[in-house]
Amino acid sequence: MNVTSLLLVLVSIALLGYFGGYRKARALSSSAKTHSRPQYHGYLVALWALLPALAVLMAWTMSQEAIITRLVMSELPATAQHQSAAERSLFINQFKNLAQAKKSAVDESGVSLPNEEDDPLTNQAANRYLHWQERSQVARTLAVITLAALAIWLTLRRLRASFQARNRVEKIIQFIMMLSASIAILTTVGIVFSVLFEALQFFRHVPITEFLFGTHWNPQTAIRADQVGGSGSFGAIPLFTGTLLISLIALSVAVPLGLFSAIYLAEYASPRVRAIAKPVMEMLAGIPTVVYGFFAALTVAPLIRQTAESLGLSASSESTLAAGLVMGIMIIPFVSSLSDDVISAVPQILRDGSYAMGATKSETIKQVIIPAALPGIVGGVLLAASRAIGETMIVVMAAGLAANLTANPLDSVTTVTTQIVTLLTGDQEFDSPKTLAAFALGLGLFVVTLGLNIISLYVVRKYREQYE
């Protein structure tokens, strides 16, 4: 049985368990007062039927592929055993593909596929693979259903009038809730480990100093390790400067526009204007980044190129300026809404004091409100910077792939995120330095953005405490 139908069977077994528990508790309550209401007995039986069986099902499904592959390989004649790791993985791929083809042929026409063209060893392996897969599925179905039935029987036996079913159900639910909340920690751990593990493997191929301080980035040659000059160069400095350049352009658009918008909306605008302008500006943050990327690549970049050419400047078609400008517009709301919040949070007393001294509104804003709100504004800017550094689609679509070490915004540069996408969207071995390089870049990206987030959260929190 496949996973979906097995799940359906499990749910129906659990439903049966619920009714079993409910009826038994009803029967008990006719003779004595039960501690918990009958439905809690039902819930308990159903939960016990469901949870262990689900856990087994998940563990089985996740591990069966690896176990079967190992089984098949160990069954093969000795010639197949003595292969290099690369040959082995190629062979495993081959027989899995063949097995897949055979399976779908049987599914569609009911006839098994003729196996003349294939190498007999591959064919044998594929057959064994299918055989074990079938066995495993039958065993899994049996195990899961038996476990569920056994759990129902055991739980039903324990039901008494004095049985504290509700407390037990609540304990289980609380445990599930804690697990749900802990997924956040699990995610962070998952990110750190997956990125760190692959990055460490990468640093075994390429020294970390070369990666961090090398000025030449050209991962393409790394595919052919045996060729002359085939070591590939993984100096990430051009990517870092490219990311920095685009982010700086974005911030120099977003910070003034966002800050002035926030000031205007918080201090000058009438409630009606504010009620319309604020959500409209926040729409900028809701538009998918792929849309901005399309706009930057097909509308803004040609426009900038034409303007530059009419001024006698040479501009590349994938200009840094286009990507930076559009990204700057995208992150305006990150600056403006956070600044708006902190500006509004500055106590009215400070304003009134300043007005009483004869200051104009703009003088009050510049000399009283902004200094008071500065930590919050800085927090917002840092958050926007972390967005800009981690932004992917705009730069993938509008910035180039050439790793130039330049500060000219009309030239094309590449960024960390662009390189991650290009390194991982082609077809290549999972363990080649090229793929691993993407994880090393990801590690850098994660560390930098995490640092920015922590600082900005800290700054904002510190500021909030000041006026509360």
Added chain:
Amino acid sequence: MNHTEKIQHSLKKRHAREKRFRLYGLLSVSISILFLLSLLGDIGFKGMPAFWQTKVKLDIHLDPERLGLGPNPDQDDLFQANYQRLIADTLTRMFPDAKTRQQRRALKNLVSKSAAYELRDAVIANPQLLGQTRPFWFLAKDDVDVYMKGRIDRNLPESQRRIKDYQLAWIDTLKSQGRLKQGFNTTFFTNSDSREPEQAGIRGAFTGSMLTMLVTLSLAFPIGVLAALYLEEFAPQNNRWVDLIEININNLAAVPSIVFGLLGLAVFIGFFGVPRSAPLAGGLVLTLMTLPTIIITSRAAIKAVPNSIREAALALGASKTQVAFGHVLPLSLPGILTGTIIGMAQALGETAPLLLIGMVAFVADVPHSIFDPSTALPVQIYLWADSPERAFVERTSAAIIVLLLFLMAMNALAVFMRKKFENKW
């Protein structure tokens, strides 16, 4: 000069400065809004024509001999017959002036390659058509379509146009005979991706997006709500584990989305063996991405439920769990749903992590389950944006319009729910 005079002197300057400052603010807001409008306007202008499609009417003589069919053809014969030849015959008969190889190829390219399949399906559905001459409306090739929408300037020199002079003459003839019409482009909604712009549609990508969203919603909503309830109602105060959870949630909300893609690639695909390119993998990654949003908004909604409600229920003998699920959760549900919709809208527009887990492959089939290879709507936009054909630019913008409409509808629903069910305590 005393102080009063000094101040009066500088007053004019100060007021001018005040006005300028105010103007900067107004300008900033206007620039932001202007940019938003020009973005939407640009995409609307580029994308609207894609909702119309030019069709060509050809009178096809369904000659069994030219099709190479015997007197009693069976299903297989009908399926394999060369319908392309009939279309070429018809076009050559209509425009005998096409002499060179290049011109003959251009002539065939007036109609889409899908014409042969349409003809085949029509004949298989009704074999009585064989031997008759019938008019058929076929999809026009993308170049013809783009020209008909006025996006190719015929005053340009011939070498700079994608359509040559002789093709223009044919199109003019067809137009004068009433054989060209523009209708609503249903193909765009019923077809999946294709290499031919006129046959390309968003159905596959849309279905992929919906399947991905289904996975995300069915995981992120329950997990997010349970986590938020736990953190607000049950979590012990000053517990290290709980503090760690809170710090993690806040940080995950700001981790770049592409990092989640790396996680999905290494953990879900590399370690757990989830099929590559499948909506399941995409849904799992997007679940992890949207969870912080859902948890944070749900916590705010739960916090807004006043304590008196909890105390009243507890006083009547309800257990903590009964209070949480019987009272707090139903009362905060509108707020939680609002947050969920906003999180889902974010997930629907997300592209970068999906690229890393292989949802960028060219998929011409509509995915049927969450295990089939598929793409998603934003990824389809990314793929089409890379295609050089003019007609794909149009379709990219149209796909963006569809995506934006969906996002707007979701956000409008969220706003509506917040307004409608907002509890004032």
